[in-house]
Amino acid sequence: MNETGIPDDPLLLGIDTGGTYTDAVLFCERSGVVAKAKALTTRHDLAEGIAGAVDAVLAKASAPARRIGLVSMSTTLATNALVEGQGGRVALVMIGFSETDLTQAGLRNALRSDPVLFLPGGHDVHGNETPLEMERLEAEIAALAQDVTAFAVCAYFAVRNPAHEIAVRDFIRARTDLPVTMSHELSAQLGGPRRALTTLLNARLIALIDRLVLASDRFLETRGIRAPLMVVRGDGALVSAEFARRRPIETILSGPAASLVGARYLTGLDRAIVSDIGGTTTDIAVLENGQPRIDPQGASVGGHRTMVEALAMRTFGLGGDSEVTIEEGGLSGRIVLGPRRLVPLSLAAHLHGGRIVEALQKQETRPVPSRLNGRFACLSGMPARHATGLSKSEAALYARLGPEPVALDALILSSAQLAPLDRLVARGLVSLIGFTPSDAAHVLGRQTGWDAEAARLGAALFARRRDGAGQQLATDAEAFCERVMARLARRSAEAVLETALCEDGLDGAALAGHELMRRALDGEQSVTRLRVSLDRPVIGLGASAPLHYAGLGALLRGDCVLPEDADVANAIGAVVGRVGVRSEAHIGQPQEGVYRVQVAEELRDFPDEEEALAFAESVLMRDLHDRARQAGADQAELHVTRDIRAVDVDGSRRFLEARVVAQASGRPRMTLNHD
Structure with missing residues (x-):
């Protein structure tokens, strides 16, 4: 034990960025949770929310930063970017495909206006090549390098022979300093268009995750935290931040994955349904056999x-921050929750002072309630450069808004302006403020921390409204809040x-x-x-x-x-998880007596099935050991399985194909910095 009463074991710092809060937890493998803290998520710059949460948890624990041996985060950044259609501009290079392939797997819609190049080449199912021709790429590479933030490369049957993807990658890297994603790095599955889609999205996310990791690295350095930085993948495994920067697509669903890992750790239950309710969403999954x-x-x-x-x-x-509305056209005045997230009235009043309460008090004195009562809007903090391509009506509303909330009954002059406002909200440029379950909890005294008076006024405005039968929705604010809860x-x-x-x-x-x-x-x-x-x-x-x-x-x-x-639980899940990586090899038979192995970036033929399988396993073990180390594992455990497909023809066994899958897992490396 040291002077703070904390065991001398390394402290683990877990971070989770949610829709409303960023959580931080200090964890000790011997004694469990040492301290925990929250800070409001800063959507325009996630690093600000991370800094607030980490500074608070260090202060609570009175722990020196030098005792932190590992930092691990789960993030919604990749998921949110895909949902909101954000990300960098990418050049997609399709080798051996045609224009018609863009109609599959939603690839054309995902491309939007990003450029795509079709090059002759690719391979067949056995890895035999069609000659690669790069004349078009050679002609356009200089212009593309000025127009995009990354390249995505997908070749026909690259999972059977990645040679053409590698050749194009090397060509691009020799002439630009932009990142290149190859499809065979991300998946070993067949299905070229969907593999191209995955590669495109990965390339689009690289700059976003890169900024988050760099911002986190700078923040940790300024606090004197010199520990490995890990990120939770969508399957719950941990990988190094550097690994995640190259494959950011794998961090989608990172936050929900961390919650399941945390749930298993906190309860020890092997069979359960895990339901994680946050400010914006509820994520539910099933645990079976742990x-x-x-x-x-x-x-x-x-x-x-x-x-x-x-x-x-x-x-x-x-x-908790779901939008509360009343069912349109219903006689009973049924309460509808979500799916849109609002900034709660109580939180907005807490952040912006008396402006919210004053406006609500004025609305309460009016004899006839309006649907716009209790609603406000303000700019979200998104940089102005993202406000491109606005329609005339959208631009007019955008120009009238600023960082301070404006009551909708003052902002909206006609019902025709509601649709442009909704579009601004959907693009993330404008935040809506209104009544939510979090407000109801504040009114009933079941939640504290924000402005309960603003919440009560918002509930009172709802209670005054009439259902389809002309009856008031509730006798008072408290009764309405009970209905919401x-x-x-x-x-x-x-x-x-x-x-x-x-x-x-x-x-x-x-x-x-x-x-x-x-x-x-x-x-x-x-x-x-x-x-x-x-x-x-x-x-x-x-x-x-x-x-x-x-x-x-x-x-x-x-x-x-x-x-x-x-x-x-999410922040705990981020630090108690294990590093996990996997690789696989494919063995086919292009002709009788020839066993062709595609493993890592190698393609070799063998005259014997067992010899081919043994070679695949040896390369996988070597490759996986290196990948596990790059992913941040310490003394990883390796496990190999064979899946051989063969049929019996007239009493004789006939080999069709085989897959060899290797998996590695282990706890992440930690450091401990003493004075």
């Missing part, structure tokens, strides 16, 4: 189905149930909202009695989980586990 399931179809995000291995996760637009608990139960039904191979979305399921959840007493329950407990994660999931177990007639430190 492991989350990997989506065999590849991660899907922002409408793009990639070839990236990631957790089988369902994401719902449901969180009950609605969030109910929607959470439906989301968990939908995930469980999908895991059983059913149409969860349709069944979870069915009238019979409604009756089962509500426990209605009638001639037909219906019950629904789960075969495993639910683990509730997130800062607001104890608040919103308190009644979840009763609704689902099962256990709901709310572990201590559930509020920082």
